[in-house]
Amino acid sequence: MEGRKAAAVFITSPTYHGICSNLAEISKLGHSHGIPLIVDEAHGAHLGFHPQLPNSALQQGADLAVQSTHKVLCSLTQSSMLHMLGNIVDSERIGRCLQTLQSTSPSFLLLASLDAARAQLSENPDTIFNKAMELAFEAKHLIKEIPGISVFDLASFSNFPAIDPLRLTIGFWQLGLSGYEADEILCRDHGITCELVGTQSLTFVINLGTSRDHIQRLVSGIKHLTGTHAPIHGGKGRLQHSGCTPFADIKMSMIPRDAFFASKKKVSIAECLGEVCGEFICPFPPGIPVLIPGEIITDKALDYLLDVRNEGAVITGASDPLLTSIVIVVAHAMPPIFCRLTPSPVIIINHQHTSYPSFNF
Template sequence: MSKLIIEELNSIVDKKLISFHVPGHKLGKIYDKLNYKNTLNKIYSMDTTEIPGTDNLHSPEGIIKESQERASEVFKSDKTYYLINGSTCGIQAAIMALCPPKSKIIANRDCHQSVINACILGDIDPVYINSEIDKNTNILKGINIYDAIKVIDSNLDAKAIILTYPTYYGMTYDLKRICDYAHSKDIVVIVDEAHGAHLGLSEELPKTALEQGADIVIQSTHKTLPSFTQSSMIHIQGDRVNEGRLVSILKIIESSSPSYILMASLEIAVDIYNKYGTKLMDELLNNINKLKNSFKENNNIEFYDTNDKTKIFISTINMGLIGYELETILREEYNIQVELSNYYGSLLICTIGNDSNDFKSLETALNEISEKYRANKSIEKIEYPNNIPVKKLTPREAFYKNKKSVKIYESIGKICGEYIIPYPPGISLTSPGEIITKEIIDYILFCKEKGMNVSGLKDSNLGQIQIIE
């Protein structure tokens, strides 16, 4: 018999699942540790709306205005706005505030799907910078500086450039150099810093996007800091952004009934960041270093060297496992949940909500797994399809075209009518309006068989795909 939502959530709480995934509060442990429990015990009673005293997110003059100003001060922006529709609405508002219909935006190819959705909504034409990939792990490493400069020089009519920094896997690059170059060409810089809200907490971490000169920065506060899922922030600095237009678009795409619970959780996250964040980050980085040092003599466990040290990618090749298998073993046998897996390993997102016991449990599990699965089989090589597909239509043109479903291998060479997105992390291999290649079809079918989830397709079994008629 299937469970209801509340039954499954209660089960996860009762099992005390060990979380190396988002959200950053880690099943609320950080709230208990820092004595926010009394406030949060009343959180359901705080579910209210715009009444006298509660202010209005879309026209703040009181408590919300003051709360956002405090967040701006803590995160060192000129202006900060709370987002209660996740970073998605911040990305879409930033893009549409800067890029009028029929204009052009430059984006890293491994951008989040919300970037392409914004191009559909705003009738904007995306131009892509290819992303670099580690072929031994299929980790997306970000963009090459010279590739970015080349695309900028070829598209000087672009209104903005949007970049993902850091990548989902915690990789970074010289963002400041790109910001400076884009600004020299009168191009505004938006940064999707969804996975970097915590970067300002330690000198051992990469510099923040604001420190490197970005004009608009969107952060998923809930991912790496302790706010509730779907709560995020958008930060602005400098005079290149039409703030009024940005606010107007936020009013259009955000709910007209914003959640006070989500806003309250953002305020709590800001408070924790400001009062305890640096100390907690020092403890976290120390726990991560201890974990990695404990496996220095273990050749079966290999940790990828990420720029953002709070991201841990465990390569499974030497154990003769694929990443999806490691994820399943950790969850079913050790009550540990990772963030995501790809073919070659598993990614763990560590935050200031994790404690030393989490890492002790992980160390025990990895020791036992590496002993049990010591190169039990060889791993077949698979290449990530990293070439940018040919674009025949803009995303918006493709969205409104008539479509038909065909058998998946019959779609090769045709114009895609939907998304092909391995999820997580939600990065599109093929978007509406692009030519479908055999390389991509082979990849998704192979990886789905091994355990990868693929979203964006009407047929989740991947038997058919929609193409433009």
């Protein structure tokens, strides 16, 4: 890319588990070169509304921030906001771009719920999250005292400046349980539904609707779980996934667009190794692709997919959710010829495709 200037820096912060990047330093660096900072702040619509919460992206100098307001605040599902700050990004151009994408028949229920969520925050902006913060710290304290259970905290990621205290990630690897198994037990026996299932952990979100009864039921359910699954001697469970193992050797044979339009065929799982993947394959939750079109199928990626499938993950995107077969690109198949655009590059930091976390904390 010599001689070409980056169009923007794009960052996901916080992550699904609440890990925050140092946006203030990144925005300062980008702005010194006239480059805007765009933040996917889907899980951070509440940030900045309590002294113990990390600052929001805009408070740290971001130029654009996209928030899924419904994830933590009290708007309806599918409602979100795009925030702008400063004059590096042309607001009129953003407006024109939105006009090409947005419906001319928006849902006024969603719009009204966004306004209601905004009004709720504006009534008591300094105290609205007091109860939620209190319950979050209480839950972490009680759960840390349960033998065989690990609680993810900032010490696990000391290189990052902050973590959202309203995210509660609990590890079950010392019990020899996968996150999928723990989730099934807690849901079936205690009616507890988590926000995110991982290979060795579950993530819960404390929000404005959380009550002390919810926390007590969660703690009680985890205690019951440890009572039926004693910690394994030496603290080593049977699950020893390396968090980013499937992504350590990513090799792209084609750009995703070319792979999408290329001729493809379905082959058995035993025949796909080393072939070019022709579809998105995403364990869900959280729905982060392990393989994308154009990527070479490796041993590590395949083993990982089969492992999480066997542990109970739902495979989305794949034409065969049981993973007995995978769609691959036919060798030497060329896509149809379309006009190729060469926009300025965008720097992507913490792109979730390169980080499918499985905490061993």
